[in-house]
Amino acid sequence: MSDAEMLFRIASLNAAYAAAIDDDRLEEWPDFFIDDCLYKITSAENLRDGNEAGIVYADSRAMLADRVLALRRANIYERQAYRHIIGASRLTASDGTDISAETPFLVVRTMRDGQLDLFVAGRYRDRLRDGAGKLRFVERVVICDSSHFDTLVAIPL
Amino acid sequence: MDQATIARVHGQWPKGLTQVPFPVYQDPALLEQEQRLLFEGPVWNYLCIESEIPNVGDWRTTFVGRMPVVVVRTETGDIAAFENRCLHRGALICLDNAGNARDFTCVYHAWRYDLSGNLKSIAFRKGVNGKGGMPDSFHPEDHTTRKLRIATISGIVFGTFSDQTPTIEDFIGPDVAAALRLTASRKLQVIGRFTEVLPNNWKLYAENVRDTYHASLLHVFFATFRINRLSQGGGVNVSANGACHVSTTLAPTQEADDSYDGMRSVDDGLKLSDPSMLDAEDEHGDRVRQQILSVFPSFAMQRTYNVMAIRQFVPRGVDRTDLNWIYLGYADDTPALRRRRLKQLNLAGPAGFVSMEDGCIGNFVERGAVAAPQGVSLLEMGGDGTESQETRATETAIRGFWKMWRAIMGQ
Numbered sequence: 001m002s003d004a005e006m007l008f009r010i011a012s013l014n015a016a017y018a019a020a021i022d023d024d025r026l027e028e029w030p031d032f033f034i035d036d037c038l039y040k041i042t043s044a045e046n047l048r049d050g051n052e053a054g055i056v057y058a059d060s061r062a063m064l065a066d067r068v069l070a071l072r073r074a075n076i077y078e079r080q081a082y083r084h085i086i087g088a089s090r091l092t093a094s095d096g097t098d099i100s101a102e103t104p105f106l107v108v109r110t111m112r113d114g115q116l117d118l119f120v121a122g123r124y125r126d127r128l129r130d131g132a133g134k135l136r137f138v139e140r141v142v143i144c145d146s147s148h149f150d151t152l153v154a155i156p157l
Numbered sequence: 158m159d160q161a162t163i164a165r166v167h168g169q170w171p172k173g174l175t176q177v178p179f180p181v182y183q184d185p186a187l188l189e190q191e192q193r194l195l196f197e198g199p200v201w202n203y204l205c206i207e208s209e210i211p212n213v214g215d216w217r218t219t220f221v222g223r224m225p226v227v228v229v230r231t232e233t234g235d236i237a238a239f240e241n242r243c244l245h246r247g248a249l250i251c252l253d254n255a256g257n258a259r260d261f262t263c264v265y266h267a268w269r270y271d272l273s274g275n276l277k278s279i280a281f282r283k284g285v286n287g288k289g290g291m292p293d294s295f296h297p298e299d300h301t302t303r304k305l306r307i308a309t310i311s312g313i314v315f316g317t318f319s320d321q322t323p324t325i326e327d328f329i330g331p332d333v334a335a336a337l338r339l340t341a342s343r344k345l346q347v348i349g350r351f352t353e354v355l356p357n358n359w360k361l362y363a364e365n366v367r368d369t370y371h372a373s374l375l376h377v378f379f380a381t382f383r384i385n386r387l388s389q390g391g392g393v394n395v396s397a398n399g400a401c402h403v404s405t406t407l408a409p410t411q412e413a414d415d416s417y418d419g420m421r422s423v424d425d426g427l428k429l430s431d432p433s434m435l436d437a438e439d440e441h442g443d444r445v446r447q448q449i450l451s452v453f454p455s456f457a458m459q460r461t462y463n464v465m466a467i468r469q470f471v472p473r474g475v476d477r478t479d480l481n482w483i484y485l486g487y488a489d490d491t492p493a494l495r496r497r498r499l500k501q502l503n504l505a506g507p508a509g510f511v512s513m514e515d516g517c518i519g520n521f522v523e524r525g526a527v528a529a530p531q532g533v534s535l536l537e538m539g540g541d542g543t544e545s546q547e548t549r550a551t552e553t554a555i556r557g558f559w560k561m562w563r564a565i566m567g568q
């Protein structure tokens with residue numbers, strides 16, 4: 001597969017990923033990952049300092065499903081929605097099994113009272129695997145440009 | 158603060174500690190008074206962890222209230238801390254979060270300070286080509302930054318500007334000291350740093366960390382997974398001055414518990430697909446499932462399962478507070494234990510299953526009480542005192558906070 005074809009597939013994957021979150025179809029979100037995945041939200045500064053912890057850290061798809069369940073059933077937060085604006089990906093590596101890519105993104109958050117904020121700017125550092133014609137995340141590390149988060153982070157990035 | 162405001166706030170304080178008038182969270186003028194009397198007063202402000210500045214010249218910047226402060230390891234191996242403000246024109250001396258330096262030079266006009274915050278030299282003191290320069294009466298050694306007195310307990314560094322502040326041990330009391338010493342019993346290592354920007358007054362968060370009543374009610378995840386129910390063993394200890402507390406929740410001794418039946422706080426249909434997140438080691442052999450301790454005014458430290466975190470709250474305005482989360486492990490963690498901490502940290506921080514609600518709840522109070530300057534917040538749970546109690550169905554530690562706040566603020 002050419003790089004151009006791969007970049008097109010990654011762009012399609014990211015578009016579908018963003019739509020699932022932004023359209024509040026969170027139950028579909030874990031399906032973008034393999035079973036034995038890693039999803040982590042951290043910041044550029046923590047990455048630079050070698051800090052391992054994230055504000056979200058899931059090392060299985062089941063943990064992602066648990067987060068969605070908790071958001072739906074347990075956690076309290078004011079009604080809000082994200083709008084992901086996802087930039088152009090660039091391929092960073094390929095080892096025959098997995099493809100690595102980095103993609104910049106912005107998330108605008110709209111609260112129930114109409115307040116709009118640029119909530120997060122950052123990049124996705126991804127490792128992807130093709131399985132049965134479907135591209136999935138082996139690893140998605142969400143590297144936020146800032147370590148500051150307004151109020152709370154409920155919905156995944 | 159103008160006299161009318163003082164009178165209004167004063168006038169509304171009822172007798173006792175069970176009612177708090179809403180203007181104390183809302184009045185912008187109080188912020189300045191709190192800075193001067195409280196944060197720069199007879200309290201111990203959290204500064205950093207000793208292991209963050211191990212070598213001579215290592216420094217970090219932090220805040221005492223709204224005042225920028227530098228904490229540094231000096232040539233003698235001691236820790237010094239001073240206001241991060243150049244004595245010349247008031248610019249910040251240190252511009253980053255951390256670093257290592259032989260001395261500090263202000264970027265504006267190159268005034269130079271040693272590691273203890275003493276002014277050592279200034280650029281062009283004698284002028285240039287015999288012209289200009291400072292008057293002969295100016296001596297750098299006459300000028301020094303505002304310095305904090307330092308106290309370290311179990312590798313955690315606190316500072317105070319007041320000569321009146323009791324020793325850290327006397328200030329926090331024996332129960333909080335014992336809990337702090339146990340939690341920090343091995344060398345701490347920072348494994349993550351995040352800041353949650355809270356849209357509320359700092360005191361609403363200071364109350365929240367002392368509020369043992371709310372945890373299992375607001376945070377459904379707590380009660381559902383029996384991390385923290387009021388029916389589990391434990392209690393809350395408050396220091397004699399009211400300022401500091403430690404609340405403890407023990408692991409449940411039996412599985413049957415009907416005390417939460419019918420409450421929103423329990424969702425029996427909630428089952429984790431991957432329960433490994435809650436696999437915990439009893440690291441200290443004390444069956445403690447959750448422990449929160451606070452040191453007045455701006456410090457809290459928690460253990461939840463194997464999660465360890467420090468929270469520092471920094472006022473940014475009357476209705477804005479930076480909540481700094483410092484995620485911790487021990488330097489000698491096994492890889493398996495470290496992995497548990499990383500997974501269990503899903504419970505804490507801005508996206509935490511049992512903490513995200515605390516990010517918005519203070520703002521709910523701000524908005525709810527916006528038109529209630531005559532109104533009061535009620536704190537009658539568990540009586541009207543500030544004594545230690547063998548239950549967490551109490552607001553004793555919040556009353557303790559107000560006991561100290563009012564004593565310092567003269568209200």
